[in-house]
Amino acid sequence: MKLFGGIEAGGTKFVCSVGSGPYDLSDEIRFPTTTPEETFGRAIAYFQDQNAKQKLTSIGVAAFGPLDLDIKSATFGYITSTPKPGWAFTNVLGILSDELNIPIGIDTDVNCAALGEYEWGAAQGLETFIYLTIGTGIGGGIVAEGNLLHGAMHPEMGHIRIPYNREKDAYKGYCPYHQDCFEGIASGSAINDRWKIPAENLPRNHPAWDLEVEYIALALANYILVVSPQIIILGGGVMSQRELFPKIRLRVLELLNGYISKLENKGTLENFIVPPELGNKSGVLGAIELARRISL
Amino acid sequence: MKLFGGIEAGGTKFVCSVGSGPYDLSDEIRFPTTTPEETFGRAIAYFQDQNAKQKLTSIGVAAFGPLDLDIKSATFGYITSTPKPGWAFTNVLGILSDELNIPIGIDTDVNCAALGEYEWGAAQGLETFIYLTIGTGIGGGIVAEGNLLHGAMHPEMGHIRIPYNREKDAYKGYCPYHQDCFEGIASGSAINDRWKIPAENLPRNHPAWDLEVEYIALALANYILVVSPQIIILGGGVMSQRELFPKIRLRVLELLNGYISKLENKGTLENFIVPPELGNKSGVLGAIELARRISL
Numbered sequence: 001m002k003l004f005g006g007i008e009a010g011g012t013k014f015v016c017s018v019g020s021g022p023y024d025l026s027d028e029i030r031f032p033t034t035t036p037e038e039t040f041g042r043a044i045a046y047f048q049d050q051n052a053k054q055k056l057t058s059i060g061v062a063a064f065g066p067l068d069l070d071i072k073s074a075t076f077g078y079i080t081s082t083p084k085p086g087w088a089f090t091n092v093l094g095i096l097s098d099e100l101n102i103p104i105g106i107d108t109d110v111n112c113a114a115l116g117e118y119e120w121g122a123a124q125g126l127e128t129f130i131y132l133t134i135g136t137g138i139g140g141g142i143v144a145e146g147n148l149l150h151g152a153m154h155p156e157m158g159h160i161r162i163p164y165n166r167e168k169d170a171y172k173g174y175c176p177y178h179q180d181c182f183e184g185i186a187s188g189s190a191i192n193d194r195w196k197i198p199a200e201n202l203p204r205n206h207p208a209w210d211l212e213v214e215y216i217a218l219a220l221a222n223y224i225l226v227v228s229p230q231i232i233i234l235g236g237g238v239m240s241q242r243e244l245f246p247k248i249r250l251r252v253l254e255l256l257n258g259y260i261s262k263l264e265n266k267g268t269l270e271n272f273i274v275p276p277e278l279g280n281k282s283g284v285l286g287a288i289e290l291a292r293r294i295s296l
Numbered sequence: 297m298k299l300f301g302g303i304e305a306g307g308t309k310f311v312c313s314v315g316s317g318p319y320d321l322s323d324e325i326r327f328p329t330t331t332p333e334e335t336f337g338r339a340i341a342y343f344q345d346q347n348a349k350q351k352l353t354s355i356g357v358a359a360f361g362p363l364d365l366d367i368k369s370a371t372f373g374y375i376t377s378t379p380k381p382g383w384a385f386t387n388v389l390g391i392l393s394d395e396l397n398i399p400i401g402i403d404t405d406v407n408c409a410a411l412g413e414y415e416w417g418a419a420q421g422l423e424t425f426i427y428l429t430i431g432t433g434i435g436g437g438i439v440a441e442g443n444l445l446h447g448a449m450h451p452e453m454g455h456i457r458i459p460y461n462r463e464k465d466a467y468k469g470y471c472p473y474h475q476d477c478f479e480g481i482a483s484g485s486a487i488n489d490r491w492k493i494p495a496e497n498l499p500r501n502h503p504a505w506d507l508e509v510e511y512i513a514l515a516l517a518n519y520i521l522v523v524s525p526q527i528i529i530l531g532g533g534v535m536s537q538r539e540l541f542p543k544i545r546l547r548v549l550e551l552l553n554g555y556i557s558k559l560e561n562k563g564t565l566e567n568f569i570v571p572p573e574l575g576n577k578s579g580v581l582g583a584i585e586l587a588r589r590i591s592l
Binding site (some may be wrong): 054062066080081125128129140142144146147148150151152153154157158159160161162163164177218221222223225226227228229230245249255256257258259260261262276 | 354362375376377424425436438441442443444445446447448449450451452454455456457458459460473474483514517518519520523524527528551552553554555556557558570
């Protein structure tokens with residue numbers, strides 16, 4: 001049986017694992033994302049060890065972005081214009097390929113998470129859906145009619161602008177590119193900057209949560225109207241607050257106001273906006289699936 | 297050579313034609329959209345005449361929506377929850393199939409326009425792009441990685457919400473479902489309702505145009521961040537004001553603020569937000585291409 005490596009190269013932490021799917025993932029390691037040199041150094045050492053134990057067929061990388069995924073580009077496989085200090089224009093594919101003599105595939109962390117949920121999780125058998133993560137940042141991957149959507153680059157859907165009522169919320173926003181885009185007002189970083197308390201420590205009755213539900217619902221309603229997904233999977237640290245799900249569903253329904261008739265039934269909506277079935281393994285499993293796909 | 301029929305069944309007018317592509321379109325007729333009975337009656341009479349002259353292989357219908365395109369649904373081929381008086385839950389496919397003994401395909405007017413531009417127009421050779429029409433209403437079709445995007449239904453991207461500054465523009469919006477969504481504040485109907493002058497009669501220095509550029513650019517920036525299109529084709533009556541194009545391009549660039557690095561070059565942007573190459577024939581030609589596809 002073929003064995004694959006998967007790296008979830010997130011902006012906050014890296015997860016590395018080896019296996020062929022969710023039932024035989026082994027030897028997972030997690031470590032914080034520091035400098036590119038140190039972080040990739042740890043990943044490379046891990047895969048060199050693993051490969052010495054049992055040969056890996058290929059490795060998939062689920063990286064935070066924006067990424068250059070245009071194979072004809074001089075910066076193919078790079079993280080490009082990220083605001084993350086020290087990481088702009090990091091040659092992810094080059095660093096890993098130079099040290100590991102193994103075929104390597106790369107896609108966004110969220111496209112990989114979508115791929116993991118498509119293969120083994122909440123989106124099995126579907127053709128069109130969105131995987132959205134709301135954590136330190138906000139990003140989304142899209143499977144459209146059975147294909148991972150890249151287009152000119154890849155979705156950067158956390159950065160859409162939504163109606164933002166400054167009378168209700170005077171916070172100016174956190175995004176260094178767009179200030180008060182969705183990520184700029186609703187990401188974990190924005191919550192922390194806005195309230196000076198990390199999202200996971202905010203009490204359940206804190207006014208932050210009503211704003212959060214409103215912003216997430218506005219963004220989801222927009223995504224639904226553009227992409228027409230069969231489901232939306234909401235992952236990431238902020239969404240580990242599961243009590244947000246029913247509130248978001250109801251507000252999305254109000255915002256669409258009967259226009260998308262398929263969603264009028266609340267039972268439908270419960271199966272429409274859902275948590276990831278693979279929990280915090282969607283990304284690394286998607287990276288393994290990506291590795292499998294490039295080996296075919 | 298096979299001959300196909302195409303109907304652009306728009307909310308304002310119907311266009312019917314026969315041919316196999318842009319070089320042999322013949323006998324086009326156009327008539328206003330009145331009641332379903334009268335309007336489809338005229339289309340049926342036209343295709344019965346044409347079919348008597350020379351047998352048609354199949355007919356494609358490019359219809360305004362929302363449409364039910366789920367083949368398993370009891371209302372497959374219907375226009376569903378449209379605000380257009382007399383047209384909600386019109387069985388488009390049924391009415392035409394009952395009278396014309398010819399295979400009939402149906403998709404949204406904008407998906408068909410995208411298909412026309414993909415086959416013969418501005419999007420030839422591309423994999424992922426958006427066709428957006430800004431006319432009486434606002435709607436968009438998407439080709440994603442080479443496939444028309446339907447998902448759960450089909451995009452209804454004219455109805456996204458964008459930041460709307462009531463201090464700059466006190467107009468409440470025109471959309472019966474969402475009031476001040478993009479269509480509700482920027483469609484031709486909204487312009488007419490807002491200023492009591494039809495868009496085509498507004499002087500070029502009218503303040504309406506600055507607002508229009510702002511709203512369109514906000515929507516396009518959101519679409520770009522979600523879909524990552526290789527180009528956006530802007531059609532429809534409002535966009536026949538070609539001086540809007542350079543203003544929209546510049547404002548989109550400002551809104552994205554360097555985040556989508558591929559668009560930083562203004563030359564790139566000129567080839568990125570473009571008018572339809574098939575002019576006002578995108579829809580009917582896309583309907584003919586749809587007819588060809590269902591005959592394969």
